[in-house]
Amino acid sequence: MSEARTTDLYEVTMAHAYLREGMTGRAVFSLFVRGLPPQRGFLVAAGLPGVLDFLERMRVDEEDVAAFAALLGRPAADLAGLLGMRFTGEVRAVPEGRLVFAGEPLLEVTAPLPEAQLVETYLLNQVSHQTAVASKAARCVLAAAGRPLVDFSLRRTHGPQAGDQAARLGALVGFAGTSNVAAAAAYGLRAVGTMAHSFVEAFPDEEAAFRAFARAHPGPVTFLVDTYDTEEGTEAAARVLRELERPPGCAVRLDSGDLGALAFRARRILDAAGLRDVGITASGGLDEREVDRLVRSGAPIDVFAVGTRVGVSADAPSLDSAYKLVALEGRGVMKLSSAKVTSPGAKQVFRRPGRPDLVALRGEPPPPGGVPLLETVMAGGRRTAPDPSLRESREAFEADLAALPPDARRIDDPVPPGTEASPALLALTARTRDRITARILGGLHPA
Structure with a gap:
């Protein structure tokens, strides 16, 4: 089955409506996490290679159009405008392995509006799941305090693909091996195993x-x-x-x-x-809290094998992630719903030594000592460079983890670092809010 169908139906209906209305201007969508789950002081950005694979392959063919039409109870000819659609846009993203925090874009997509809309579900699925699992595994690395960890999660992950991802993400944050034979062969990992009862x-x-x-x-x-x-x-x-x-x-x-x-x-x-x-x-029902308890007790355990609780990120199996339109044809847009307000405009995030990350508008100059996190990884629907190796991504993770404040590294009750918005982003947000509010009030009270 074509991966174009790995989507929610409303992505199809919206993309089709945009095409009918001639709304094909450049749109910017931002993928971010609204708030960190409880007991998380940070997240590990993950899932980007799979996202880029999908975007390079994605194409709506005749069978896809027929399937969409059948589900909507309409003739295929009605949805013919979708035929041949592929992703032709740009992706800017935080490289896999870097630490991220609430409200920071993990990636931004810039593409014709129908294309950027149609890919939403797949991108959210991959980034949300893999970031959740990588973050859980990273906490186990902290808890183990230098002792080796191995992945035993395959038998209870939510499907074989999720099991392969868990093995790769464990390696990304420093696991020493995996019991997963397919993942070990695919990613060049050390295969480990013992015997069953x-x-x-x-x-x-x-x-x-x-x-x-x-x-x-x-x-x-x-x-x-x-x-x-x-x-x-x-x-x-x-x-x-x-x-x-x-x-x-x-x-x-x-x-x-x-x-x-x-x-x-x-x-x-x-x-x-x-x-x-x-x-x-x-082994046996271990996660970061139990590993931490055992390490602190001085138990003479040399290797920890973690499985179910890590492979499904049992205490935080999902992220409050979102993929929101932030600009259309160069104009900032935002959502004003209670508790779900977004900020407009394409963005950049600057990491600053000893200070909170700065969320700024794309194109703003870096603050003193600030290093930009979002990099252009796709242009014209194609990768701009080969993916970093697992070793390179692990080195990026280790550097970010070493620089993380001690309070955010705690296993129990961590305190995540805050973020700050640049004056330019705050000003654009205020202008956009005022424009939307004025339009709404003008519609309610016509002159």
């Missing part, structure tokens, strides 16, 4: 299971030790591991119970067996 249950006892696994996998092995009794499982693992010519990286995995207390007991058993080189991996 079913594997242990399939053998007469844990020792037999561990020996069989070691015979099949002569490299570093990780034994799951809590199928029955965790301490007995760890002792069985220790007996097998002592017999092996162990390569570096062998470990036992704890997946249930009081992970902190069990890690201390497992560490004592392994050390008593002369296995100080064998690590402990913990």
Whole structure:
């Protein structure tokens, strides 16, 4: 099925109406998050490569028009104006991996009005989901305090595509690997995995299971030790591991119970067996808060495997994101609805050392020390440059994270930095509001 149909019906009806009315002037739409979810001090911009892929491929063909017409109960000829539509516009965006805050555009689209409207749903879907997951994963990196993290989320993400995205986004913010085979192969990530409880249950006892696994996998092995009794499982693992010519990286995995207390007991058993080189991996319902608790307790856990709660960003699975028209044919426009007021005009965001970000109008000169965040990544419907590598995006993330105020980095009750609007943006907002208000009042009270 054509990706042009991955949209809401009202995008189609609006685009069609614009074409009928000859409204094809240049429009600017801004995609931003109105407010950060609770327990978020920042967001990690993500999803841009997929957005650009979609915009380069998007074309309305005859089957799309037929599908639109059938859903609207109209002849295909009525919607023929949509046939052949593709994206020919410009995209300016915050590069993937950079930190962003409420009210700042993650991207802005400038294109003929029908084109810019039709792509809204797909762009919101990709940027909102991936930014939410990347931000959750980034908090886990903070909580782990330098300990490696691996992604175990595929089995419970909302579909395979979301699972692949979670693995890639984990790597973006510094995860060491993923259990997702397809994502590891596609993105050049380290594939990691151990065994399931079913594997242990399939053998007469844990020792037999561990020996069989070691015979099949002569490299570093990780034994799951809590199928029955965790301490007995760890002792069985220790007996097998002592017999092996162990390569570096062998470990036992704890997946249930009081992970902190069990890690201390497992560490004592392994050390008593002369296995100080064998690590402990913990999994099972972990997120940044539980990881933070375990790290603060001093639990001897070497690797954290995070899955469900991170892959679906369980505590904040959605963002209050919006894609709003801010300019049309060079004129600023804005929404005045209560609690959903927007600001007009194409924008730029300047990051300033030691000060809040400045949201300004596009074309304003940078303030002293200010660095612009939005970059032109697409012109004429085509990328202006290859996508940054995951390594480059991770380096950008790490630099922004290091510069983030300590209050915004907190796991519990973080305080996000504020933003400021430039005088020029404030002035345009006031003029636009006055113009709209005068027009509305003039319509209500004609002379």
